[in-house]
Amino acid sequence: MTATEFEAWSQRHLATVEQALEAWVPADAPAGLGLAMRYGVLDGGKRLRPLLVMAACEALQGSSAAALRAAVAVELIHAYSLVHDDMPCMDNDVLRRGKPTVHVKFGQAQAMLAGDAMQALAFEVLTPAVGDAQGLPPILQAQLTSLLARSAGHAGMAGGQAIDLASIGKALDEAALRDMHRRKTGALLQASVMMGAACGEASAPVSQALARYGAAVGLAFQVVDDILDVTQASATLGKTAGKDSDHNKPTYVSLLGLDAARRHADELREQAHQALRSTELGTATAALAVLANKVVERES
Amino acid sequence: MTATEFEAWSQRHLATVEQALEAWVPADAPAGLGLAMRYGVLDGGKRLRPLLVMAACEALQGSSAAALRAAVAVELIHAYSLVHDDMPCMDNDVLRRGKPTVHVKFGQAQAMLAGDAMQALAFEVLTPAVGDAQGLPPILQAQLTSLLARSAGHAGMAGGQAIDLASIGKALDEAALRDMHRRKTGALLQASVMMGAACGEASAPVSQALARYGAAVGLAFQVVDDILDVTQASATLGKTAGKDSDHNKPTYVSLLGLDAARRHADELREQAHQALRSTELGTATAALAVLANKVVERES
Numbered sequence: 001m002t003a004t005e006f007e008a009w010s011q012r013h014l015a016t017v018e019q020a021l022e023a024w025v026p027a028d029a030p031a032g033l034g035l036a037m038r039y040g041v042l043d044g045g046k047r048l049r050p051l052l053v054m055a056a057c058e059a060l061q062g063s064s065a066a067a068l069r070a071a072v073a074v075e076l077i078h079a080y081s082l083v084h085d086d087m088p089c090m091d092n093d094v095l096r097r098g099k100p101t102v103h104v105k106f107g108q109a110q111a112m113l114a115g116d117a118m119q120a121l122a123f124e125v126l127t128p129a130v131g132d133a134q135g136l137p138p139i140l141q142a143q144l145t146s147l148l149a150r151s152a153g154h155a156g157m158a159g160g161q162a163i164d165l166a167s168i169g170k171a172l173d174e175a176a177l178r179d180m181h182r183r184k185t186g187a188l189l190q191a192s193v194m195m196g197a198a199c200g201e202a203s204a205p206v207s208q209a210l211a212r213y214g215a216a217v218g219l220a221f222q223v224v225d226d227i228l229d230v231t232q233a234s235a236t237l238g239k240t241a242g243k244d245s246d247h248n249k250p251t252y253v254s255l256l257g258l259d260a261a262r263r264h265a266d267e268l269r270e271q272a273h274q275a276l277r278s279t280e281l282g283t284a285t286a287a288l289a290v291l292a293n294k295v296v297e298r299e300s
Numbered sequence: 301m302t303a304t305e306f307e308a309w310s311q312r313h314l315a316t317v318e319q320a321l322e323a324w325v326p327a328d329a330p331a332g333l334g335l336a337m338r339y340g341v342l343d344g345g346k347r348l349r350p351l352l353v354m355a356a357c358e359a360l361q362g363s364s365a366a367a368l369r370a371a372v373a374v375e376l377i378h379a380y381s382l383v384h385d386d387m388p389c390m391d392n393d394v395l396r397r398g399k400p401t402v403h404v405k406f407g408q409a410q411a412m413l414a415g416d417a418m419q420a421l422a423f424e425v426l427t428p429a430v431g432d433a434q435g436l437p438p439i440l441q442a443q444l445t446s447l448l449a450r451s452a453g454h455a456g457m458a459g460g461q462a463i464d465l466a467s468i469g470k471a472l473d474e475a476a477l478r479d480m481h482r483r484k485t486g487a488l489l490q491a492s493v494m495m496g497a498a499c500g501e502a503s504a505p506v507s508q509a510l511a512r513y514g515a516a517v518g519l520a521f522q523v524v525d526d527i528l529d530v531t532q533a534s535a536t537l538g539k540t541a542g543k544d545s546d547h548n549k550p551t552y553v554s555l556l557g558l559d560a561a562r563r564h565a566d567e568l569r570e571q572a573h574q575a576l577r578s579t580e581l582g583t584a585t586a587a588l589a590v591l592a593n594k595v596v597e598r599e600s
Contacts, residue, residue: 029454030483033462037454084416089387089408108389109465112412113458116384116419120453123423127446142441146427153420154329154337158413162333165409183330 001286009287010051013071017050018042020072024125029117036106036114037121041079044097048295049074049189052217053196055287056210059279062200065135070144070195073122077152078188080118083111085161095240122148143198151191160184164249172250178219185225186218193217193288206279213275213288220268221295226251227261232300269296301586309587310351313371317350318342320372324425329417336406336414337421341379344397348595349374349489352517353496355587356510359579362500365435370444370495373422377452378488380418383411385461395540422448443498451491460484464549472550478519485525486518493517493588506579513575513588520568521595526551527561532600569596 026034050071057067086093086101094104103111126144160183193214230253252261272292276285325341326334350371357367386393386401394404403411426444460483493514530553552561572592576585
């Protein structure tokens with residue numbers, strides 16, 4: 001897949017996901033709640049998770065209608081986590097995706113409710129009414145819900161955030177740092193891949209290989225995040241740079257140093273590529289391969 | 301069903317629900333998150349929603365294993381909403397179920413994460429791994445998820461809370477107050493009934509009658525809540541009394557006066573009983589009938 005081909009592939013899917021978010025996140029939810037939800041999820045973000053869903057689904061020639069719902073659901077979970085994470089009692093951040101954060105714009109109470117409603121909406125999107133369920137049979141609705149709930153919950157993202165909170169100012173070793181990031185960021189990225197794969201049919205070995213790919217990409221994402229936090233300006237990131245070291249949080253850079261962190265990201269990319277090759281799906285995994293590269297090479 | 305029979309029925313189901321919550325809300329979630337989740341949901345609460353699930357399931361001779369999962373899931377959603385609702389940016393309440401609120405005990409950040417993880421856990425419980433799915437086929441997992449997500453989200457509970465926030469100090473007419481409460485409290489109570497019913501098999505007319513029962517009980521619950529807020533002491537309620545009038549919130553008592561609010565609660569109970577009679581399920585709905593009475597007659 002050439003850079004031009006990937007660009008076209010990516011633009012096509014981003015447009016579809018954006019239209020679906022636009023259609024499914026309600027402007028008319030009561031008392032401005034819908035406006036806060038839309039502000040938190042529309043018009044921003046790299047949409048890496050939706051692209052992983054789409055690419056994994058295509059690798060297995062799965063149902064694109066099902067994958068679109070999975071993509072929207074996982075992006076809603078990601079976006080809600082940012083809304084809550086930015087609040088004063090958590091990271092107290094005022095800038096996200098280059099805009100004021102949701103609680104700055106709408107107040108803390110509305111931001112908390114908007115995040116709560118975005119999480120519920122993710123599961124609404126995965127379980128459409130029966131007449132609306134083309135391409136998404138009940139067994140797939142249940143599978144996608146199960147994957148997403150487990151990656152978002154206490155054993156996944158929320159658990160990782162709890163470790164993050166508890167680790168401020170503490171020295172974590174690499175195993176503890178990896179465990180935190182596998183939960184906090186990795187679980188949802190890996191779930192994106194597995195949800196996309198669930199929209200098609202994968203043998204057990206292929207499914208395991210895609211899980212390894214997702215785990216490697218998930219961890220690489222966080223290693224690169226830690227690198228960018230110290231090497232980039234806030235304007236480039238669209239969020240406040242340098243906040244990890246300001247908050248005295250352990251990171252891959254503070255633990256390994258910048259050069260070793262970069263080498264680690266490259267190793268994880270190679271693990272991701274190896275996992276894809278082991279599926280023997282050939283060019284069907286080309287978009288997944290490019291996405292692994294993008295995660296490691298990104299500058300924001 | 302005599303009072304003694306109901307008491308025995310209720311104690312039996314309460315014990316089962318409590319055991320299931322104890323087993324399924326993890327003590328070992330990372331960094332104390334599990335402890336905050338358990339504090340927020342165990343050892344307290346009237347468990348009205350689980351009892352409605354169980355009673356509706358029994359009325360239709362449904363799967364009790366499925367109903368138990370539905371009961372735990374709906375209680376987790378209810379409990380998470382209380383954790384978030386009590387936080388300083390919302391109601392800023394320090395007392396709940398006779399104990400310090402979760403954010404008082406564990407800090408605001410952990411309380412927000414615990415609520416978030418409790419919402420995710422509700423959907424985890426509804427979608428057990430395939431080998432674990434006795435009594436809960438995928439189509440039922442999808443149906444229960446759909447009912448619960450829609451009642452908890454922007455069109456239901458979260459939407460009602462947004463209206464509640466926006467209505468402080470405003471004069472609402474009865475239609476607007478009813479709309480707020482149907483969402484904020486009624487949606488999840490009605491969903492409890494419909495989730496229980498989904499665990500069995502209901503004809504369309506029976507399903508519609510149970511929806512009417514759930515709507516009446518849901519609204520009656522809130523009318524009585526408004527009455528108790530002005531007539532009871534905090535010690536009896538286990539939460540801060542008088543806070544609605546303190547916060548200048550519109551209530552059924554402020555709108556109708558105490559006597560008319562009491563009459564309205566009685567009318568709603570009669571609507572609930574009529575709905576049950578129209579199902580022609582006879583004594584199978586006895587527990588649902590007693591629960592409607594309990595909602596109206598409760599003193600805390």
